[in-house]
Amino acid sequence: MRTVYLNGKYLPENEANVSVFDRGFLFADGVYEVTSVLGGKILDFDGHAVRLERSLNELGMRNPIEKADLLAVHRELVRANDISDGMIYLQITRGNPGDRDFAYPSDDTEPTIVLFTQSKPGLADSPAAKTGIKIISIEDQRWGRRDIKTVQLLYPSMGKMMAKGAGCDDAWMVEDGHVTEGTSNNAYIVKDDKIITRHLGNEILHGITRKAVLAFAREAQMKVEERAFTLEEAKNADEAFITSASTFVMPVVEIDGEAVGTGTPGTVAARLREIYLTESRKAAI
Template identity: 50%
Template sequence: MSDIVYLDSHFVPKEQAKISVFDRGFLFADAVYEVTAVIDGQLIDFNGHFQRLQRSCKELGLSLPITKELLVDVHHELIEKNNLHEGLIYLQITRGADSSRFFDFPSSSVPSTIVAFVQHSTVVNHPNAKKGISVISVEDIRWQRCDIKTVALLAACLAKHHAHQQGADDAILIKDGYITEGSSSNFFIVNRDNEIITRPLSQDILPGITRQAIIQLAQEEGLKITERRFTLDEAKKAKEAFISSATTLIWPVISIDNEDINQGAVGHLSQRLRDIYLDKALKK
């Protein structure tokens, strides 16, 4: 059976999900998106994702054309119609389709385009969560509003593609000598004093929903966590490193630029945080 896609108030087979060539998401990347994990048929951290969606729309002056309650219903119906036990739901909202390609925003009468679809994938028992991943460092060439979750992801695609060409699993981004985040994730290190360190929120990084959950969990567990900038050299000398996102939850990083972290072994603290996160997420 074909997957079912939500498109502008209708549920249709994915082959029938079509948008206009004049849609501003297609022409200008004038769109925002969210990705929510699904485990055991449950939405994970949906409230946080919706709040960030509201913020992204506000920052772009983009009307949010759907209520939280209706969006929850859409997600649940996608889970049911696609028999999604574990995976992801991708949501995208664009400024809609005008009949031309003008840079100015269209009039308010132009309806937004809303698309949502499922991705069947392994979230809980993904092999990378157990074995860890290798990353390489690349220059952060993204635009200056990385705090808004837009679909302008070409720089991230280039970073990931370059990493894969070099035989690595992913890339971490460097700006002005400091690590900002992963190509599609937030980035953490653990120093020799077991202090968990991640970059503070600013326009340079995405306010990750999983990132915030990790910070809260660490505080609840009495672990020391600090938000500050850190260099690539400090990361390479760290006791542990890991990435976080809705897609990965927490994946340990065991190599940066072909230099082993923790002698190439998955660290205890990153694995502990992942276990705690999963335990609490599934009890909500």
């Protein structure tokens, strides 16, 4: 049975309970982060901690835990649950004000903080990295502040199910003819040796893996262009791929039933995945 962290305590998962009046449950009034663990070490912790603080600030929510203490919790959960490869999920909500009200509760309402692990043996050795994934396109119907990593994930979940129903792996969301991002990942294409991905703004999540991958790409003298690209551009690209904390760099070989490039994983995505995993393992803590 897993050990989880809830409001300052380490508990067996079946003893960890949150109030029915918690605003995360009633209003999706909360934020989250997911960090990867490889070889028992945590990847990109600093980046996730910084983004967590930003998300909380954007929602006017108090952070109930200091960065150093948060790292200690991550490490203890890895130890307690004997995680070699896997994920650590963190969620902070505005807490339990004792009743339901659209208005935010008073500042003395304690936020709720939850962390738990998911064991994923062989996380970095996914067979999909060698075969690529197939995606569909769907209309982006999410709210406008996608840069805040909130727990309101219903439409991305619907998108995952639309993809599954079409016999595919994921969906890219499209707004005004341009790709925003995947259901739980950032989206990229490669054309004439240039990596193209949407610029930062309120329309997409500011991915931690995205930031690292683009930095590594530039260090490797790869060309990078941050701009919106159309669905048609994606279908006519030489390569396509996604990035996220759990998939790292994952090639996309088909969009809406049409092969991307040769219909097989491309060299740019493969090289970026190799660089990211190598460098991230070195920097893991």
